[in-house]
Amino acid sequence: MERFIDLSLSAIMLAGLYATMAYGLGLIYGVLRVVNLAHGGVIMAGAYLGWVLFERWGIDPYLALPLVIVASFGLGILMYRLLVRHLPRGPAGGPASLLLLFGTWLVLRNVAYLLFTGNDQSIRTSYSTASVPFLGTYVSVNRLAVLGVAVILPILLQLLLKKTYTGRAIRAVAQNADSCTLVGVDVERIYALTFGIGTALAGVAGLLSATIFSFNPGFGSGELLKSFVVVVLGGLGSILGVGLAAFILAVVEVFAILVLPSYLTSAVGFVMLVLVLVLRPGGLFGHRVLG
Amino acid sequence: MSAATPALVPLRVAAGFVVGVALLAVAPWILDFTPYSHNLVTLAFLLISGAVAWNWMGGFLGQVSFGHAALFGMGGFVSARLLLSGPVPAPLAWLVGGLVAGVFSLGAHPALRLRGPYFSIATIGLGESVRLIFTYWEDFTGGSSGLSLPIDPDMKHQLYWWGLGLAAIVVGMSWLMRHSTFGLQLLAIKADVDAAGDVGVSATFYQDLVFVLSGAVVGVSGGLYASYFSFIEPNDMFGFDRSIAFVLMTVIGGVGTILGPVLGAIVFVLLRQYLLASYPDLYLGLYGTLLIFIILFEPLGLAGLLGRLARLARSWRAPAAEGGTP
Numbered sequence: 281m282e283r284f285i286d287l288s289l290s291a292i293m294l295a296g297l298y299a300t301m302a303y304g305l306g307l308i309y310g311v312l313r314v315v316n317l318a319h320g321g322v323i324m325a326g327a328y329l330g331w332v333l334f335e336r337w338g339i340d341p342y343l344a345l346p347l348v349i350v351a352s353f354g355l356g357i358l359m360y361r362l363l364v365r366h367l368p369r370g371p372a373g374g375p376a377s378l379l380l381l382f383g384t385w386l387v388l389r390n391v392a393y394l395l396f397t398g399n400d401q402s403i404r405t406s407y408s409t410a411s412v413p414f415l416g417t418y419v420s421v422n423r424l425a426v427l428g429v430a431v432i433l434p435i436l437l438q439l440l441l442k443k444t445y446t447g448r449a450i451r452a453v454a455q456n457a458d459s460c461t462l463v464g465v466d467v468e469r470i471y472a473l474t475f476g477i478g479t480a481l482a483g484v485a486g487l488l489s490a491t492i493f494s495f496n497p498g499f500g501s502g503e504l505l506k507s508f509v510v511v512v513l514g515g516l517g518s519i520l521g522v523g524l525a526a527f528i529l530a531v532v533e534v535f536a537i538l539v540l541p542s543y544l545t546s547a548v549g550f551v552m553l554v555l556v557l558v559l560r561p562g563g564l565f566g567h568r569v570l571g
Numbered sequence: 572m573s574a575a576t577p578a579l580v581p582l583r584v585a586a587g588f589v590v591g592v593a594l595l596a597v598a599p600w601i602l603d604f605t606p607y608s609h610n611l612v613t614l615a616f617l618l619i620s621g622a623v624a625w626n627w628m629g630g631f632l633g634q635v636s637f638g639h640a641a642l643f644g645m646g647g648f649v650s651a652r653l654l655l656s657g658p659v660p661a662p663l664a665w666l667v668g669g670l671v672a673g674v675f676s677l678g679a680h681p682a683l684r685l686r687g688p689y690f691s692i693a694t695i696g697l698g699e700s701v702r703l704i705f706t707y708w709e710d711f712t713g714g715s716s717g718l719s720l721p722i723d724p725d726m727k728h729q730l731y732w733w734g735l736g737l738a739a740i741v742v743g744m745s746w747l748m749r750h751s752t753f754g755l756q757l758l759a760i761k762a763d764v765d766a767a768g769d770v771g772v773s774a775t776f777y778q779d780l781v782f783v784l785s786g787a788v789v790g791v792s793g794g795l796y797a798s799y800f801s802f803i804e805p806n807d808m809f810g811f812d813r814s815i816a817f818v819l820m821t822v823i824g825g826v827g828t829i830l831g832p833v834l835g836a837i838v839f840v841l842l843r844q845y846l847l848a849s850y851p852d853l854y855l856g857l858y859g860t861l862l863i864f865i866i867l868f869e870p871l872g873l874a875g876l877l878g879r880l881a882r883l884a885r886s887w888r889a890p891a892a893e894g895g896t897p
Contacts, residue, residue, distance in 0.1 A: 315688035366867055375635050376866050378691050379822060382637070383862030386815070390856030501695065501811070508692045543707050550696030557689055 286417050291534040292527070293423040296430030297488055299526035301503055302510035303434060304481030306522055309511065311454045311474040314364060317381040319507060320500025321388035322479045326352055326486025327495045328392055334403050341403055341491050342425060345484065352483025356476035359384060364475060365468070385500075392497035402494040426488045433484065434519050437477075450474055502546055509553045584746070592739045599731055609731060613799060615840045616734030617792045622820035622832035622839075623741045624788035627781050629818070630827030631748060633761035634778070635691045638698030639789055639817040642672040644705060644808035646790025647797040651718050652711065654798070661726065662733075665794035672790025676782040686764060694814075702809035717804030720797065730799045737795065738833075741788055745829045757781065789817075812855075819858050822865055825874025834873045 301323060308316045316322075329348050333339040339347070363384060367377045411418040441447035453460050453470045460467050489495065489503070506529060514525030529552060536548045599609065621643060628634045650668030653659045705712050712718065748754045759767040760774045767774055797803045807813070816839065824835025847854045869875045 315692070317691075363863065363867070375629070375633060375687075375826070376870060378635050378688060379818070379862055380866040382818075383859040383866070386855045386859030386862070388859075390853065390859065393855070394852060501699065505692065505696045505699075512689070541707075543703055547696075547700040547703060550693070550700050553696055554693060557693070 282417060285415050287534050287537075288531075289414070289417065289419055290423075291530040293419075293427045294534060295523070295527040295530035296427040297485065297492070298506055298510055298529055299523050300430045300433055300481060300488060301485040302507040302514070302522050302526060303437060303519070304478040304485070305504075305507040306511040306514070307437075307481070308475055308478035311450060312364070312471055314367070314377045314381070315508075316475075316478060316482075317378055317504070318359065318384040318388065319479075319482050320502075320504035321385035322352055322355065322482035322500075323486035323489065323503045324392060324495065324497060324500040325355065325388055326483030327490035327499060328396060328401075328486075329483070330487035330490050331396075331401050331403050331495075334405070340405065341487055342429075344487065345429070348483045348487045349480045352486075353476040353480040355483070356479030357472050359479065360472045360475040365471070389497045396497070398496055398498075400494040400496050401490075403490045405491070408491070422491050426492065429484070429488060433481070434523065437481075438519055440477075446470075446473065502549070505553065506549045509549050509556070512553065513556050588739075588743070588746075592735065595735055596732060609728075611840060611844060613731050613734045614796075615837055616731070616738045617796050617799070618816070618820060618840060619738045619833050619836040620734070620741045620792040621789050621817055622824070622836045623738075623745050624785040624792075625817040626821045626826065626828075626832045627745070627748065627757075627785045629821055630831075631754065631757040631761065632778060632781050634686070635818070636694045637691055637811075637814050637818065638694035638696075638701075639785075640809050640811070640813035641698045641701035642676060642786045642789040643793040643796070643813060643817075644701070644803075644805065645675055646672040646793030647803050647808050648705065648712050648718070648793075648805075649790075650794030651720055651797040651803055654720055655718070661798055665733075665791050665798070668794035668797075669787040669791035672793065673783040673787030676786030677779060698809070698811065698814050702805065702811075705809055706805040712805045715804065715806060717802060717807075718797075720801045720803075722801045727799060727801075730795060734795055734799075737788075737791060742829065742833060744784075745832075749829055753777075815858060819862065821872075822862055823872050825872035826870070828871065828874040831872055831874035838873065 301319075304322075305316055305319050308314060326348050329351055330341050330344050333344045333347060334341055363380055364377070367380060405422070407421050410421045412421060412424075413419075439447075441451055449460070449465045449470050450473070452465060453467055453474075457467050460470070485503070486495075486500075489499075493499075509529055510522055510525045513528060514521035514523075529549065532552060533545060533548050536545050540548070598604070598612075602608075604612070621639070625636065625639055628636055646665075646668035648668075649671045650661075650664040653664040653667055654661060706715060708714075748757070756767070756772045756777055759770070759772050760777060764774045793808065797808075820835040820839045821832045822835070823838050824833065825831025842857075843854075847857070850857075865872055869879075871878070
């Protein structure tokens with residue numbers, strides 16, 4: 281029973297991280313219809329940025345959040361303006377966008393390797409090992425903080441999408457970009473902004489993961505896969521769906537530890553992806569565009 | 572697609588192909604290859620076969636796979652295991668390796684029926700899962716220390732022609748695919764699965780067929796690779812870098828063209844040998860930059876570039892001829 285509570289708690293906290301990773305991928309796909317294969321690379325970049333800020337200047341990872349958000353937002357805008365903008369739209373552009381963003385990912389990985397070598401790194405703060413008692417077991421303070429960020433972020437995102445003019449424009453572009461041009465929405469600007477918000481979320485996810493896991497330049501391919509599982513499972517664009525889907529993935533992964541050898545747990549996400557795509561291609565909660 | 576109708580192979584194409592293969596076949600005697608260049612050319616043949624087979628899926632069918640290393644490794648390890656297990660003739664072992672890889676890609680049928688980005692991301696996961704399973708399956712693959720095959724200089728020498736034969740067959744198949752109803756059906760599926768279904772092209776059947784063919788060829792080339800280098804190791808054979816290599820060779824040469832993957836594989840081998848040996852730290856970034864530039868500026872790669880040059884030469888000659896007749 282104690283083990284069960286333990287595993288459930290870690291599943292909940294893992295779910296927060298997965299949801300943060302997935303929002304970015306889902307938002308970009310929902311609006312631009314482009315799967316950002318460089319997503320894993322941005323997550324890795326966010327982790328390294330947090331690590332540099334912490335190691336060199338002693339900035340606490342949670343205080344570094346705004347910096348990482350701004351930096352990865354800028355990276356996203358840059359990626360959109362320099363690369364993604366030039367792709368053909370629609371289904372014909374599919375393979376091209378995959379290859380282009382895949383290339384971007386490789387470049388990001390190489391840059392990280394040149395700057396920081398291939399060694400494993402992690403952010404170890406003074407409270408990394410601290411924990412508080414809860415329901416008869418102990419919960420890591422850091423993981424609670426990660427969960428907190430993961431709960432606040434989607435609320436902010438939801439507010440942005442629902443209450444602001446820009447947010448309404450993003451949702452409108454997701455539904456029909458051509459009509460938006462007709463009523464005077466600058467679609468290019470919305471695309472760039474959306475791409476930036478998506479990568480900013482990826483950067484945050486990277487920073488948060490860096491406080492929990494160790495990482496190297498290859499970090500992010502598993503994260504890309506998991507984000508994709510969550511997005512597909514949750515149905516594209518529904519924020520509540522993404523949260524629930526992240527929870528399901530986390531539960532399955534955490535409890536798989538009980539029955540599977542540890543090296544196979546990373547294959548769990550993949551098996552789920554295939555099952556979901558084959559059994560419920562529209563996601564568990566149906567298709568909705570940014571609702 | 573103007574050249575889709577003729578049923579017979581045009582004489583010029585057939586003749587050029589036969590002469591080219593014949594020249595390559597006698598090249599080791601005429602040019603008196605050093606072991607180094609023998610190595611390089613044989614490796615190029617194996618990679619050409621793999622790239623052409625990747626192109627059937629990525630180019631003709633429009634399904635970009637980031638997991639072909641799984642098939643390559645499987646072919647390599649199955650044939651190596653067979654060769655180690657007893658007096659099995661090597662060609663049989665390679666063929667079995669290819670068959671296993673082909674059957675495996677059919678077994679992954681549910682995943683491979685996905686389309687577009689879903690398919691591509693599933694192949695990343697599939698490739699990683701297969702790599703993990705084979706790395707930890709030490710009884711079969713020897714784990715991270717790999718498998719060593721007895722070194723046989725005769726066999727190594729002969730593998731040049733085996734590799735050439737495989738590459739020639741595969742390029743010929745590419746040509747036939749491109750110039751037959753089968754190729755048109757693949758193009759229809761690539762353009763629009765639903766519309767293809769409406770006009771009676773069974774997307775499921777043809778996709779499965781292409782997957783088996785592609786998997787089998789990549790598997791056989793993995794088997795030849797294992798025999799040639801006499802040492803294989805799961806993290807190299809199944810590695811992500813290898814999957815990327817198949818993508819890259821085809822994209823450099825020209826996705827969806829016949830000669831593109833051939834050119835791409837040659838460029839890839841040369842790049843690796845002469846450039847990356849000096850800058851091993853830069854190879855991922857260089858591959859990535861190449862991908863970005865090709866997709867942005869010449870989506871058909873070298874084949875597209877050659878086509879452009881040919882058109883340029885023609886338009887340059889045409890006005891000149893006009894000027895000659897007052």
